Amino acid sequence: MKNQYNLNHKDTGKPFTFKILIFVIAVIILTSCSGTNQSENPPPQPENDQIILATTTSTQDSGLLDFLLPDFQAQSGYLVKTIAVGTGKALKMAEDGNADVLLVHAPAAEQELVGKGYAIDRQLVMHNDFVIIGPPEDPAGIKGLTSATEAMMKIMNSNSVFLSRGDDSGTHKKEIAFWNDLGEVPGGDWYLESGQGMGATLRIASEKGGYTLTDRATFLANQDIVDSKVMVEGDSRLLNIYHVMVVNPEKWPQVNYPGAQDFAAFLLAADTQAKIGSFGIDRFGQPLFTPDGGKTEQDLGIK
Amino acid sequence: MELLWDGIKEAFFLIVSGDQEIWAITWLTLKVSGVATAISLLIGLPLGTWLALRDFTGRGCLFSFINTGMAFPPVVVGLWVSIFLWRNGPFGDLGLIYTPTAMVIAQIIIATPIVIGLTIAALQQLNPYLRIQLLGLGASRLQATFALWRESRLLLLAALMAGFGSIISEVGASMMVGGNIKDQTRVLTTAIVLETSRGRFTVAIALGFILLLLAYLVNFGLTVVQQRTTRSKDIQ
Numbered sequence: 001m002k003n004q005y006n007l008n009h010k011d012t013g014k015p016f017t018f019k020i021l022i023f024v025i026a027v028i029i030l031t032s033c034s035g036t037n038q039s040e041n042p043p044p045q046p047e048n049d050q051i052i053l054a055t056t057t058s059t060q061d062s063g064l065l066d067f068l069l070p071d072f073q074a075q076s077g078y079l080v081k082t083i084a085v086g087t088g089k090a091l092k093m094a095e096d097g098n099a100d101v102l103l104v105h106a107p108a109a110e111q112e113l114v115g116k117g118y119a120i121d122r123q124l125v126m127h128n129d130f131v132i133i134g135p136p137e138d139p140a141g142i143k144g145l146t147s148a149t150e151a152m153m154k155i156m157n158s159n160s161v162f163l164s165r166g167d168d169s170g171t172h173k174k175e176i177a178f179w180n181d182l183g184e185v186p187g188g189d190w191y192l193e194s195g196q197g198m199g200a201t202l203r204i205a206s207e208k209g210g211y212t213l214t215d216r217a218t219f220l221a222n223q224d225i226v227d228s229k230v231m232v233e234g235d236s237r238l239l240n241i242y243h244v245m246v247v248n249p250e251k252w253p254q255v256n257y258p259g260a261q262d263f264a265a266f267l268l269a270a271d272t273q274a275k276i277g278s279f280g281i282d283r284f285g286q287p288l289f290t291p292d293g294g295k296t297e298q299d300l301g302i303k
Numbered sequence: 304m305e306l307l308w309d310g311i312k313e314a315f316f317l318i319v320s321g322d323q324e325i326w327a328i329t330w331l332t333l334k335v336s337g338v339a340t341a342i343s344l345l346i347g348l349p350l351g352t353w354l355a356l357r358d359f360t361g362r363g364c365l366f367s368f369i370n371t372g373m374a375f376p377p378v379v380v381g382l383w384v385s386i387f388l389w390r391n392g393p394f395g396d397l398g399l400i401y402t403p404t405a406m407v408i409a410q411i412i413i414a415t416p417i418v419i420g421l422t423i424a425a426l427q428q429l430n431p432y433l434r435i436q437l438l439g440l441g442a443s444r445l446q447a448t449f450a451l452w453r454e455s456r457l458l459l460l461a462a463l464m465a466g467f468g469s470i471i472s473e474v475g476a477s478m479m480v481g482g483n484i485k486d487q488t489r490v491l492t493t494a495i496v497l498e499t500s501r502g503r504f505t506v507a508i509a510l511g512f513i514l515l516l517l518a519y520l521v522n523f524g525l526t527v528v529q530q531r532t533t534r535s536k537d538i539q
Contacts (some may be wrong), residue, residue, distance in 0.1 A: 088502045089504070166497075192485070193484065193487075194484055194498075195483040196483050204482045
């Protein structure tokens with residue numbers, strides 16, 4: 001008779017489970033032994049071979065860094081630890097000496113950091129642009145406008161859902177600058193703050209049928225999974241300009257200054273600039289970034 | 304270290320000043336995790352009891368699955384729930400993504416295996432003859448079950464606390480299915496992630512202290528209940 005009340009605690013599953021466990025451990029040990037593929041030309045070994053790169057989520061989410069960093073690591077022997085965060089945190093990391101080099105896009109805040117002496121050697125690397133995206137139905141009727149501020153005013157006046165990053169990132173700062181230009185303080189049911197990265201915010205905008213300001217790179221990288229379409233583009237104020245900066249070793253002696261300089265030089269080298277200019281063509285039919293090595297902001301039509 | 308001290312001061316200031324946004328976030332945190340814990344208890348307690356008292360083939364295997372479920376990474380749960388709730392997902396028409404309800408659903412999935420697993424453990428450590436005796440003395444199955452729960456209440460309350468603790472401190476799923484939208488789905492943990500990414504570490508630390516305080520108050524309440532029942536039992 002079947003033991004209805006579970007009097008004896010025999011555990012029939014045990015030996016079998018144990019065998020599985022042994023098997024799993026064996027597989028792990030075996031696989032961890034293989035795959036140590038030594039390259040034939042070991043890269044140079046710098047003294048301090050770790051660089052902390054503080055950058056914006058957009059360079060990481062678009063895949064640009066994954067495209068560039070392996071080259072740099074192979075050439076120089078440095079191991080780059082990328083911390084992709086909002087620009088606010090990236091700048092804060094530099095100020096606290098927790099990063100060696102920065103690749104960010106918030107010109108005003110960058111100049112402030114340089115002014116305070118925490119960052120040096122600020123150089124223009126590349127730009128891409130922001131676009132205002134929105135649901136295909138376009139309830140605010142902004143499609144095709146050439147003025148970003150006019151479009152945002154229309155979104156506000158029609159109470160259409162607008163997603164703000166709300167995280168002090170470069171993109172968020174750009175958006176706030178537009179509201180400031182309009183002399184408006186956005187708020188209300190239509191104005192949602194996600195407090196997340198661009199990818200997550202695009203997803204939320206699409207799901208909520210709302211508008212948002214995004215860099216084109218992240219939008220193109222996500223266009224297959226969101227319903228949103230580009231509504232407004234081409235305004236010169238929508239340019240998204242990336243500078244590289246090195247953390248000042250006089251403020252923070254423990255930073256990897258030689259490594260940071262090498263990385264900045266790598267970004268501005270002709271080969272890298274060419275690679276930046278080609279990145280994305282194969283996937284999106286257009287490059288995601290325009291290389292600007294050696295140029296200044298004036299060259300881009302910005303005072 | 305100065306940062307930590309500033310954080311403690313900031314936490315104190317935020318609590319005392321009655322900052323509207325902080326209160327709203329804290330209240331939402333408590334509400335979402337409280338409801339999720341209650342529902343996971345309603346599911347987990349009966350199910351765990353049923354599983355603990357029955358003998359069937361594949362029992363050990365099923366238990367190992369449940370115990371693995373106790374280690375479900377919240378982000379994975381968040382991802383799965385998102386895929387189901389996105390507008391193009393199977394339950395997209397319900398419009399639940401980026402709502403507190405979605406967060407409750409994800410947290411139920413995280414907490415329920417913990418409640419089930421610990422309920423099974425609580426009931427299995429009782430003397431197996433107890434239930435037979437209770438039934439033999441004429442108790443109905445329901446009465447016997449209640450008697451078993453009373454007998455193992457210390458561990459059942461511990462199961463409840465573990466379930467609540469796992470979800471009030473969880474961030475991955477809440478971020479993904481809730482979206483961390485200000486005034487709508489922002490809870491303490493997601494707010495901490497945001498403040499950290501903004502570089503506002505003092506506020507982040509302060510929010511962390513508020514979260515700890517909240518968890519402490521809830522667990523303090525449960526522990527008082529737990530310990531009182533032990534003491535009254537000792538006297539009898």
